[in-house]
Amino acid sequence: MKKIEMTEAIILAKKSAKMSWEALAEKVGLSTTFVTSACLGMNSLKKEPAEKLCEVLGLDEEVAITLQEYPNKTWDFTIPQDPLVYRLYEVVGVYGETIKEIVGEKFGDGIMSAIDFSLDIYKEENPLGDRVVITMNGKFLPYKSW
Known part of the structure; x- marks a missing residue:
């Protein structure tokens, strides 16, 4: 299968x-x-x-x-068409460099692990319109010099 x-x-x-x-x-x-x-x-x-x-x-x-079975973690590299997935793509496009700069200042040169990682999605009720809260929590992995 x-x-x-x-x-x-x-x-x-x-x-x-x-x-x-x-x-x-x-x-x-x-x-x-x-x-x-x-x-x-x-x-x-x-x-x-x-x-x-x-x-x-x-x-x-x-x-x-x-x-x-271990997955083959590949995905379609075209711009997503689904509106919700597109907005996440847009968030990374607009804020990705900002996130990178702030992570760099706070942690140094490195990346956030997607292996030692968790992702949580919550609904925050709000009288002005319910909010989507997405929390990504990944271990910081500094780049090594050799």
Whole structure:
């Protein structure tokens, strides 16, 4: 089974179960963001959570095995067309250099890990319009001299 087939099977089963990503992640025992990313093929799960996810959704062992396979983290390099994904692309385009400058001042020359990393998405209720709060938390990795 390919990752795309795995993702399609998971989304169909999730839809059939009328289950949210948050509810699924809670049953699996991992964060909503990480479980969703693994189900979309961009991360992998260890054996126990992969099997638990498949048990919850009534999916077969082939899906569990594919969930455990290392992903090929590639994506389409064209400008995203989905409005929400495009706005995130735009945020990085507009604020990416600013983020780099501020991280450089605070930490030095290096990068934020996307391996030792977490991403959380929250809803902040606001009378002027609800807010999307996205928190990225990654270990700082300084560049080494040799």
